[in-house]
Amino acid sequence: MMQNICLALAVFxxxxxxxxxxxxxxxxxxxxxxxxxxxxxxTGVGVLLLLAEAMRTPALRDVALVLALLAVLAVAxxxxxxxxxxxxxx
Amino acid sequence: xVNLYLVFDLLLALTLMWVGWxxxxxxxxxxxxxxxxxxxxxxxxxxxxxxxxxxxxxxxxIGAGLTGALLLDALADLxxxxxxxxxxxxRLAAVSVITLALAGVLSWVMLTLPAQHASxxxxxxxxxxxxxxxxPVTLVLLVYRAYDTLLEMAVLLLAVxxxxxxxxxxxxxxxxxxxxxxxxxxxxxxxAILLVAAYLLWAGATRPGGAFQAGAVLGxxxxxxxxxxxxxxxxxxxxxxxxxxVSGFMVFLLVGVLVIFAGLPWLGYPATHTKALILLVETGxxxxxxxxxxxxxxxxxxxxxxxxxxxxxxx
Amino acid sequence: MNALEWxxxxxxxxxxLFFFAGTVGMLRFPDAFSRLHALTKVDNLGLGLLVLGLALxxxxxxxxxxLLLIWVLAIVAAATGAYLVANGASRRP
Numbered sequence: 352m353m354q355n356i357c358l359a360l361a362v363f364x365x366x367x368x369x370x371x372x373x374x375x376x377x378x379x380x381x382x383x384x385x386x387x388x389x390x391x392x393x394t395g396v397g398v399l400l401l402l403a404e405a406m407r408t409p410a411l412r413d414v415a416l417v418l419a420l421l422a423v424l425a426v427a428x429x430x431x432x433x434x435x436x437x438x439x440x441x
Numbered sequence: 442x443v444n445l446y447l448v449f450d451l452l453l454a455l456t457l458m459w460v461g462w463x464x465x466x467x468x469x470x471x472x473x474x475x476x477x478x479x480x481x482x483x484x485x486x487x488x489x490x491x492x493x494x495x496x497x498x499x500x501x502x503i504g505a506g507l508t509g510a511l512l513l514d515a516l517a518d519l520x521x522x523x524x525x526x527x528x529x530x531x532r533l534a535a536v537s538v539i540t541l542a543l544a545g546v547l548s549w550v551m552l553t554l555p556a557q558h559a560s561x562x563x564x565x566x567x568x569x570x571x572x573x574x575x576x577p578v579t580l581v582l583l584v585y586r587a588y589d590t591l592l593e594m595a596v597l598l599l600a601v602x603x604x605x606x607x608x609x610x611x612x613x614x615x616x617x618x619x620x621x622x623x624x625x626x627x628x629x630x631x632x633a634i635l636l637v638a639a640y641l642l643w644a645g646a647t648r649p650g651g652a653f654q655a656g657a658v659l660g661x662x663x664x665x666x667x668x669x670x671x672x673x674x675x676x677x678x679x680x681x682x683x684x685x686x687v688s689g690f691m692v693f694l695l696v697g698v699l700v701i702f703a704g705l706p707w708l709g710y711p712a713t714h715t716k717a718l719i720l721l722v723e724t725g726x727x728x729x730x731x732x733x734x735x736x737x738x739x740x741x742x743x744x745x746x747x748x749x750x751x752x753x754x755x756x
Numbered sequence: 757m758n759a760l761e762w763x764x765x766x767x768x769x770x771x772x773l774f775f776f777a778g779t780v781g782m783l784r785f786p787d788a789f790s791r792l793h794a795l796t797k798v799d800n801l802g803l804g805l806l807v808l809g810l811a812l813x814x815x816x817x818x819x820x821x822x823l824l825l826i827w828v829l830a831i832v833a834a835a836t837g838a839y840l841v842a843n844g845a846s847r848r849p
Binding site: 355358359361362365366368369372375376378381384385387388391392395398399402406408409410411413414416417418420421422423424425427428429430431432433434435 | 445448449452453456459463471472474478479483486494497498501502506507510513514516626630633634649650654658661664668669
């Protein structure tokens with residue numbers, strides 16, 4: 352029963368991810384797109400933790416750990432170097 | 442009750458395909474890169490559903506984190522240089538011919554492989570266990586197909602040499618004038634990252650993990666430090682970098698050769714010290730992979746693009 | 757399902773609702789700063805409730821501590837990221 356709940360919530364979170372794609376597509380500023388990517392990372396961690404419970408695979412928590420740690424890398428690179436000057440890059 | 446796994450997998454597969462399509466066809470390169478990062482996160486979930494947690498771990502570290510950072514850097518560099526050459530048709534034709542020829546040769550090789558093949562199932566699921574290693578991925582990589590892994594390290598080393606030859610290492614710039622949260626945050630996160638890398642290295646023997654995942658996390662730590670401006674000047678770490686880059690291949694090679702003097706076949710492990718030797722080799726691999734990934738990132742200059750500088754100084 | 761599992765299930769569902777609220781905020785709020793605000797709620801409360809529910813469910817102290825560690829690291833990373841993005845966005849028109 353608990354496994355089914357976790358799995359159902361994982362599907363729900365995945366739907367959230369799909370909805371979040373809209374913000375990446377629309378923008379309008381680069382900040383908007385990047386913060387969506389950040390949301391992807393956090394939701395991904397959530398899905399992984401739920402799947403760890405549903406699929407009874409403890410190793411997935413380690414995967415979630417790695418994802419949680421390295422999510423900041425893309426944002427850091429964006430802020431330090433990759434920030435486009437205009438709203439639509441070439 | 443609907444099979445929820447099917448719903449999950451279908452949703453994931455459709456989203457993956459859509460994101461992949463949009464990434465490739467996006468006219469706005471920055472949007473494409475951000476979509477690629479999202480693609481990396483989704484791929485991690487796909488690997489998990491394919492019951493490959495080792496690959497999922499590597500994908501999370503490299504695909505969602507490092508490659509995203511690398512692409513953002515490359516994009517900034519591209520924008521700064523504003524070099525834009527259209528591909529010549531003759532070049533495109535030549536590359537297409539070579540690629541098709543290679544694909545043809547590989548397909549022919551695949552189709553003419555002998556029908557019988559040794560199954561790895563038995564050795565992997567009931568290992569001889571002198572090593573105490575039960576993770577099948579680590580077993581295959583470091584015990585049964587160790588030669589392949591050795592050659593892969595050589596290829597990685599060549600790739601890094603090639604990348605460095607194309608692009609000199611950029612000097613470390615001055616720290617930003619305003620208060621920068623990244624440096625303190627990096628200082629806080631660094632011990633955690635190093636601990637996770639060490640944990641993955643150690644845990645690779647019995648659960649998903651191992652040298653490649655640990656190396657990817659280590660490389661990410663280095664990139665984070667570089668972005669935060671916390672790395673020392675290039676002169677200091679050049680020696681460390683060189684040592685780290687070759688250590689994986691060299692340690693592996695040494696272990697493989699030295700066992701010959703103990704009367705064992707090339708790259709065969711002695712029954713007594715198997716776990717220690719494998720851990721030694723894996724540590725070298727972790728260092729090498731981490732340094733390789735970091736050095737790929739080092740080639741991009743630290744300073745911002747000139748257009749941003751001009752705008753900042755004009756305002 | 758005993759009482760503990762019920763509590764855990766409620767926590768999980770609450771966490772998922774926060775994720776939903778964050779996504780809605782990200783899609784509907786007018787500008788980047790308010791969207792960032794919604795985003796950080798997801799990271800803090802959404803993931804936190806999720807972790808709490810899973811920790812209750814896990815039945816092992818080691819797993820619960822690992823989950824807690826994941827949550828703390830995620831918060832540190834997300835808070836840093838949100839600040840950096842907001843700071844950068846405020847300095848650019």
